[in-house]
Amino acid sequence: MSTYEILPESDANLDITITDGETIVIDIIPASFTLPGGDVASVNGYTGVVQLDTDDIPEGLSNLYYTDERVDERIGLIDYPVDSVNGLTGDVVLTTTEVAEGVNQYYTDERVDTYLTGGEVTSINFGGATSLSWNSDEGTLEFPVNAEVTLQIGQENLIHVKNLSGSTLNNGAVVRVTGASGSKLTIDLANNTSDSVSADTIAVMTQSLGNNAVGYATTEGLVRGLNTSSYTEGAVLWLDGAGVFTQSKPLTPLHLVQVGYVVRSHPTQGSIFVCIKNGWELDELHDVLITGITDGQGLVWDAGNGYWKNETISVDLTGYATEAYVDALIPTNVSAFTNDAGYATEEYVNSQLSGISVPATTDDLLEGSLNLYYSDTLVGDYLTANNYATTDDIPTDVSAFNNDAGYITDPGNTFTTDGQFTFVTDYGIPAWEPYNGEFKIANYTDPDNNLLNTVRFLTSGGNAFAQYDVVDTGGGDDGSHRVELRLTGNESAILTDSALNIGSDQLSVNSANNLNLNGGSIELNSVNPLHLNSNTALNLNATEHNFVNDGTVYINGLDSTSSYVGIQYNSTQTVYNSITDSTEELNIPFRIIRKHTDAIDYADDTQILIQFGAGEGGNFYQLGQLGGRFDRIDGHETKLQTMNPADNSLLNNWTVHEHYLYGGKPIRQTYYNNAGRDGLALVQDGMLIWNTEGNELQVYHDSTWNSVGGGGGGASALDDLTDVTISAVSDGDILRYNGIAMEWQNTNLGLSLTPLISIESSFVGATNICTITNYGDYEDPNIWAQVKDSGGTVVITNSQITDKYDGTFSFTTPSIDTGYVLEVKVQDFGDLASDTATATFDSLAIPAARYYRIKFINATSYNMIDRVQLFTGPAQSGTLYPTTGMTSNTAPAPYVASAEYVASVSYDAYEAFDNIVGGTGRSWWNLGSSNYAGSWVQIDLGSSIQIASFILNPITNPSYINCDGWLIYTSNTGAFAGEEVLRATIDRIPGIYEYTVG
């Protein structure tokens, strides 16, 4: 441990203050305490007055000296806008050598040459307005020589002339040379009136040129912008007057000067092609010399001088043919040439030839170039070129074509030598295209003197898909012809897509299995049925026998008596009309058998029956000779059922079941609507049966049939047998074996089983149900019952009771509330009767009650009640409640409807009490309840009212009736907590939708 002591500060000018603590703080007062190192003792080793420069100061870490290298380095880091120019730095002077070529390319000699020769130059300027350019319309270079004139190079020639005519020379004026002035030819208008003003015609003005002006005229080429509308394009133009041209050739003495040709006829844009040709004078020819010419002189050849010269002519015509001389030389029947022109025209020759009497033939005429003679070679070549048939193609036994169309086209159509026409295509069966015309083949008479035509269709491979004869049998119903279609050959007629419709004629199948229907049908629409007259069967694709496996056979015909016919079987052999599969006998959905004597297949002589099975092997029904028999493994069931044609529901069902309890001898039980009725026999101990197979009498005992024993040694009656004792025999007795006495004795079996019945009192009109508590003791119970009043009068007969076949029966409680007696007997099998049981019950008047509630009997799902009405009198008489149909659960007052469940407000409780049945009235629907049987609907009448009868209507849709009936309870408190009373029980009867009680 340390002890610190701080001495008192005695000096007020302490330089240092001390603060004690864990760490003692020494605080120096800088004003009076000089820290060591505070003054500069030296600078960089220098003392005294020091003058430093940067050489004396070493470089620190942050503030660095700027050396050249560092500056260069930093400058190098600067991102200048231009670092270099084309890779050059410094003071760069670029030439095109350093500048790479971009979009704007340099003009090299080669490129200029290419440009000039590549057609890219549109014009070349020579200064001012003069430029050389390409005229695509004229197809040549052109350049303007002045503001008005453009020269198309090579297509026109211009002369630079001066107008000294004294007036303006217009564009298009024909001009002539008059002299020269100022190194220019001088011009004036040309004129064809004389040689002096036409001989020097040189050009056509191509611009308007004023007097004394210098301009251009065209000596050859186009002059445009003229009115040439009166000229025909292409016409020759001639000088016609002063500077004017015409397309009408001038006549002598006018001078001919050809100016050119009309190129375009147009009133303002017309053009001419100038081509000046001056006409020569006769005396201007170098071999003609005309001097001092006078009228009537001619040109005479001067052989000494070698030229023509004008002289006066004198001619001697002796020996020359005159016209008269020529006419005289022509045959006499050619009278004369009348043509003054002196030529014989075609018309003239023809007119002269028409009078010649010698007949002319084609042999006398040479063949021209257009109208040729028809030689065999030409005709043959023509037919060959156009694929026409020749007579070589027509067989001799086909006399003529009756086809007006007259064409038999390629390819591949041939007539065979056997009189058959074979139609062959190169492409197999052609695509079907409707053809509405006729296809005729000439008749052919066969050796039987019948008309026979054979038509055969072949594929390209030579396979016949249809080959048949069309035969006129001559046996038609109308006494004339009847046509039969006969399938011939070994091929089968295969009708692939369409049905084969037989109209009024007959389809004959002459060989086995020639008619196959692979998917189509045969429709016999005429009065003739389908006859199978031979041993040929009608095969409908069955693998064996003749079964209809698919498709439909329509028998629509009428017989000769105009009666509708079905399938007629005329065969003497077995005919099956069945639908089955390959297992045949084991799976027979439907089969009709008409069987005659056939010792081979069946032992039975005759069978006429219909069998139809359930589809499971071995089970089938049979109707016919043996009745309807359903074969099962334990015997047969023979049934006869009647069906409701309206909805195919089962109406009645008779069944006789044959048990194979005894070999070969069935024990039959008869049922009607699944309830035993009037059984023929009951297998039980003591039953005696004659066994025809064993030829002995047998008794049933211990579940087996036992032989009765010896034949009796000549006994003629049962009683004569040693083991039989007959005594006091009465009607209905049977033999029963007495094991103790070891003999057969007659007895009525002594069966007398009195039914035990239970019945309670019931309200008038309600269904009262009686229960036979020992019902199970009866093997084949049949109930008989009736109700008597206190006076012994039968008020309910046996026919008015309803046997429910479950040990109960019901009847309507008599409407008079008093006591009654119920009598019940239960018949067991055979004629054995039971004793009669009796019971009493009361018919109770329905007491007054305020609340009436309806529940369901054995409800399994939701139910709908359409209407419930309550009446104060019996048989729905008296006052109806509710007196007015309810429109809500509380209206009209005082009625209140309620229910345990409602499907929705649309099916509220009051809907059952709206006094409306069917129609637009709704119903109460207990949908939503899972306690269907317990759910209820009720009405509170507002006061206690005695109701004697009811009407109850469930909805008429059986889908919404899922109960066995209804219960009507009443209560005066509305609690229904045990105080309620069951007033009526209504049993539901399917199909009945209105029930009355009381």
Added chain:
Amino acid sequence: MAMAEYNITIEAHSDYSRSFQIKVDGTPLDLSGYSFAAQIREHHTSPDSVNFTVNIVDAPTGVIAMSLTDEVTGTLEPGTQYYDLVMTGSDSRKQRLLGGRAFVKAGITR
């Protein structure tokens, strides 16, 4: 200039250590470049002295530690002795910073 006077007590045969923070006008003095030394003598004329070990603990905040081991304190004579603390600047100039009496108390356990 006058040093600060601060008396200390040293238990003989015990380790002695004290920390000091040096400030200038309230601001911690950065001791970088400084060194410190301290001795104890029976009186200022005594030829014998004992050196404190003085370490700069945290230069930026001006904290130093002055210490003696128990072996060293065991050599001190009980009674009043004197000490001082001298700081030496980077210019080798020395400045006595702290001084006073050092009360040495005899120890029993060696």
